[in-house]
Amino acid sequence: MDRDREAPNLAELLSFAAALPTGRAEQLIVSAHPAPLEPPNDDAEPPAPTFISWDNYLAATTVDHRLRWCRAKVKTANRRRLMSGPSDRKITAAEVWSILEHAKGRCAHCGSLAVELRPSGPNGRPTAWGSIGRRIGSLGHSLARFNGGQNNPDNLCWSCLWCNTWPSERHNGATDHGGIQMYNPDLRSR
Known part of the structure; x- marks a missing residue:
């Protein structure tokens, strides 16, 4: 395994x-x-990023927006899983925010700024996200719950959705799939 x-x-x-x-x-x-x-082959050109730095993210979002997003991460992290059942410990939105803030929105595995939402269609269902997978924020487990990991802050890290979904794709400094590694004054947000 x-x-x-x-x-x-x-x-x-x-x-x-x-x-x-x-x-x-x-x-x-x-x-x-x-x-x-294996990840799908997705050579689509990524759209312009929504945020170009941690400071840009903080300036462009409200505390309420960020806490709503953290609560959504809590709901996912605390839910019953296929082969691991309910978690022994429930993570809180404040703990998720602490993890995100400590990471300054950077993926623990590749270093990309990962503070965008997963794209969705008009009906709210997720749409293709591969071209910006390194920009989408995700709460990850260092040791997966189905391998015995728990929802304690020491076992959680901020991750981009690409690295959280495809561990074989965890490459420090990656810029594929929309990865943003450092502030670039020429990069324009949407």
Whole structure:
């Protein structure tokens, strides 16, 4: 088992399902969507960034906006997971903000500024995000919950969605997938 991954692969999922009662196993298999082992090829040109620095992010957002975003991260982090159930400890929005603020919005794995929201369509459903995956903020676990990690601040880090989804793509200084490594006065935000 790859201890960096946040979710099981298909073989791990099937092994887990084999130990469940038949009806529950069938329900699990039908509803599961295991992540592929490799990221998709996405050569799309990324749009201009929404934020170009931590200071720009703080100036362009309100405290209320940031805390709402942290509460959304809390909801995701505290929810029941497929192979790990509920967390023994519930993280709070204040703790998420502390992690984000300490990181100054930078991904712990690649260093990209990761403070944008995941894009969504008019119906609110997520849309393709690969071209800006290193700009989308995500709360990550150093040790995934399904590997025994918990929601304590020492096990949590700020991450871009690209690194959180694809551990094999964690490269310090990466600028692909919209990565923003340092303030560039020529870079214009939307």
